[in-house]
Amino acid sequence: MSARSVRRRIASGLMTGLVTALSFTAVLALVLILADLIAKGASSIDWAFFTKTPVPAGETGGGVANAIVGTGIIVGLAALISLPIGIGAGLYLAEYGSGRLGFLVRFVADVLNGTPSIVIGIFAWTWMVKPVGRFSALAGSAALAILMIPMIARTTEEMVRLVPHSLREAALALGYPRWRTSLRVVTRTALSGIVTGCLVGIARVAGETAPLLFTALGNLNFVTKVTQPMQTLSLQIYVYATGPFEEWHRLAWAAALVLMGLVLVLGIAARWVTRQRYGSVR
Amino acid sequence: MTTLPTLASPRTDRPSGGSRWDSLRGVNASDRTYKAVLTALALALPFLIVALFAQLFVSALPAIKRFGVPFLWTSTWDPVAEVYGAAPMIFGTLASSLIALLIAVPLALGVAIFLTEFAPRRLRQPVAFLVEMLAAIPSVVYGLWGVFVLIPFLRSYVVPPLKAVLGWTPFFQGVFYGNSLLAGGIILAIMIVPYIAAVSREVLLAVPSSQREAAIGMGATRWEAVWSAVLPYGRAGLIGAIILGLGRALGETMAVTMVIGNRHDISLSALQPAYTMAAAIANEFSEATTNMYLSALFEVGLILFVITVFVNAFARLLIWRVARGAAVGSKAL
Numbered sequence: 001m002s003a004r005s006v007r008r009r010i011a012s013g014l015m016t017g018l019v020t021a022l023s024f025t026a027v028l029a030l031v032l033i034l035a036d037l038i039a040k041g042a043s044s045i046d047w048a049f050f051t052k053t054p055v056p057a058g059e060t061g062g063g064v065a066n067a068i069v070g071t072g073i074i075v076g077l078a079a080l081i082s083l084p085i086g087i088g089a090g091l092y093l094a095e096y097g098s099g100r101l102g103f104l105v106r107f108v109a110d111v112l113n114g115t116p117s118i119v120i121g122i123f124a125w126t127w128m129v130k131p132v133g134r135f136s137a138l139a140g141s142a143a144l145a146i147l148m149i150p151m152i153a154r155t156t157e158e159m160v161r162l163v164p165h166s167l168r169e170a171a172l173a174l175g176y177p178r179w180r181t182s183l184r185v186v187t188r189t190a191l192s193g194i195v196t197g198c199l200v201g202i203a204r205v206a207g208e209t210a211p212l213l214f215t216a217l218g219n220l221n222f223v224t225k226v227t228q229p230m231q232t233l234s235l236q237i238y239v240y241a242t243g244p245f246e247e248w249h250r251l252a253w254a255a256a257l258v259l260m261g262l263v264l265v266l267g268i269a270a271r272w273v274t275r276q277r278y279g280s281v282r
Numbered sequence: 283m284t285t286l287p288t289l290a291s292p293r294t295d296r297p298s299g300g301s302r303w304d305s306l307r308g309v310n311a312s313d314r315t316y317k318a319v320l321t322a323l324a325l326a327l328p329f330l331i332v333a334l335f336a337q338l339f340v341s342a343l344p345a346i347k348r349f350g351v352p353f354l355w356t357s358t359w360d361p362v363a364e365v366y367g368a369a370p371m372i373f374g375t376l377a378s379s380l381i382a383l384l385i386a387v388p389l390a391l392g393v394a395i396f397l398t399e400f401a402p403r404r405l406r407q408p409v410a411f412l413v414e415m416l417a418a419i420p421s422v423v424y425g426l427w428g429v430f431v432l433i434p435f436l437r438s439y440v441v442p443p444l445k446a447v448l449g450w451t452p453f454f455q456g457v458f459y460g461n462s463l464l465a466g467g468i469i470l471a472i473m474i475v476p477y478i479a480a481v482s483r484e485v486l487l488a489v490p491s492s493q494r495e496a497a498i499g500m501g502a503t504r505w506e507a508v509w510s511a512v513l514p515y516g517r518a519g520l521i522g523a524i525i526l527g528l529g530r531a532l533g534e535t536m537a538v539t540m541v542i543g544n545r546h547d548i549s550l551s552a553l554q555p556a557y558t559m560a561a562a563i564a565n566e567f568s569e570a571t572t573n574m575y576l577s578a579l580f581e582v583g584l585i586l587f588v589i590t591v592f593v594n595a596f597a598r599l600l601i602w603r604v605a606r607g608a609a610v611g612s613k614a615l
């Protein structure tokens with residue numbers, strides 16, 4: 001074997017080692033962050049943390065019950081608003097989206113997916129907070145819904161496209177009108193995939209903070225009225241993390257661990273739903 | 283946080299949508315209604331983007347009229363004197379994103395190349411999943427981690443040697459207090475790695491194996507095959523992936539706001555505090571008591587929006603060019 005060939009083999013081996021090392025560095029970053037979350041957050045999590053509302057600054061104790069309920073309400077409402085629009089737009093793209101309008105909608109969805117969430121936050125403020133003169137959970141939900149619509153539209157389209165065309169032909173041959181074929185046969189077949197897409201979308205906005213700063217605002221009290229300012233876990237973490245008190249920092253880590261757990265549960269549920277149906281397909 | 287991007291593109295390779303339906307069955311009135319309803323829902327997306335732009339523009343109009351184009355390179359930001367210029371934020375946004383790209387691109391491309399070319403089969407799914415999980419961590423949690431873990435770490439272990447070696451360059455001047463361009467850039471880097479890695483991986487998967495086989499067949503080593511055949515083939519898509527990551531970095535808000543220092547100042551030193559457009563909006567929007575202050579912040583938002591729209595559109599077009607027709611499912615989460 002010539003020296004040149006040996007050199008080339010060594011170079012190949014080195015580069016293989018390098019990309020392997022880079023990959024494990026990325027994984028290491030994840031492991032470090034999760035480990036810190038557990039190390040610094042787990043000890044503060046007890047029953048009171050889930051059932052109590054925040055105490056005034058300087059006092060110890062208190063929990064994030066209002067933030068957990070608020071996250072549920074705001075995100076749930078955002079899902080209610082965005083699911084019909086997102087799924088409908090996704091169905092349009094899959095069923096009728098081969099033309100110019102389809103291209104445009106697809107392109108706009110992808111561009112909107114990359115729009116900074118803070119920009120959507122001030123947009124929602126202008127339309128939903130400024131006219132009524134009051135911050136509200138509803139405005140926060142609207143901002144999150146705007147973030148979710150393009151995501152859900154694209155995943156729905158992907159999932160509906162996976163449905164074999166023969167199913168459609170069979171339904172039409174049996175005399176089903178097109179719309180019933182689309183809704184009862186095609187969409188039902190793709191349902192688990194669509195649910196997965198929706199759960200992923202919900203998981204993604206559940207951790208959002210920036211669009212809620214000027215819409216839901218945050219609230220130290222326990223509120224369930226959507227016309228009131230409302231707390232979410234993400235807003236609570238922001239306030240606690242940037243505050244001056246040790247006690248707040250401790251609670252911020254605990255709240256971050258809870259939020260991370262919530263996002264992961266939604267993410268795992270999303271995968272589990274699809275696994276039921278397609279088995280190995282991913 | 284939004285979903286991981288996918289490569290899905292308008293498919294021209296297989297008939298779908300309207301054309302296929304038309305050949306199958308006649309249309310009745312309820313079919314037309316169904317199509318009309320779906321079309322109306324789909325139109326919500328173009329409507330949204332137009333409404334976003336129009337509203338931001340209208341809200342920013344007083345500031346645009348008052349300060350004109352020099353808004354972009356004026357570095358005064360004085361709410362008392364009502365003089366606003368966005369230069370420090372534009373600089374900070376670009377600088378922090380540049381640092382993020384410098385760190386994230388080698389990492390993410392390394393991940394993508396490892397996963398498609400070198401990793402043992404049973405490692406591929408788990409490693410891909412773990413890297414994608416970085417995208418699932420909320421921005422505010424990254425910020426929390428940045429404030430209490432990353433910055434102390436930088437202060438004790440990274441900045442002293444960095445200053446010892448590179449302290450003479452303008453990029454590492456001054457005292458390091460923690461909140462800085464460097465901290466912002468590093469946090470951003472970790473946040474955009476999963477995006478760049480996910481898209482790059484799909485681009486590399488879309489490279490036909492004949493490219494690899496041909497290179498190996500001509501006697502190339504595995505790395506030479508990757509370097510001389512696979513990467514050039516996917517070049518446009520990889521650049522698209524990187525630009526997509528850049529788009530994320532430009533608009534990222536919470537984590538950056540928490541670690542970058544939020545100072546209206548232009549300093550070449552990565553150790554000094556800086557500001558980004560998104561951070562300025564997040565920090566100052568609720569304190570903006572005058573209409574001109576608010577309008578100036580809206581103009582910052584408008585600039586940010588327009589930049590990210592262009593960056594994303596450009597990235598999409600590049601990616602679509604490579605992966606057109608590739609049947610890539612949603613790899614979100």
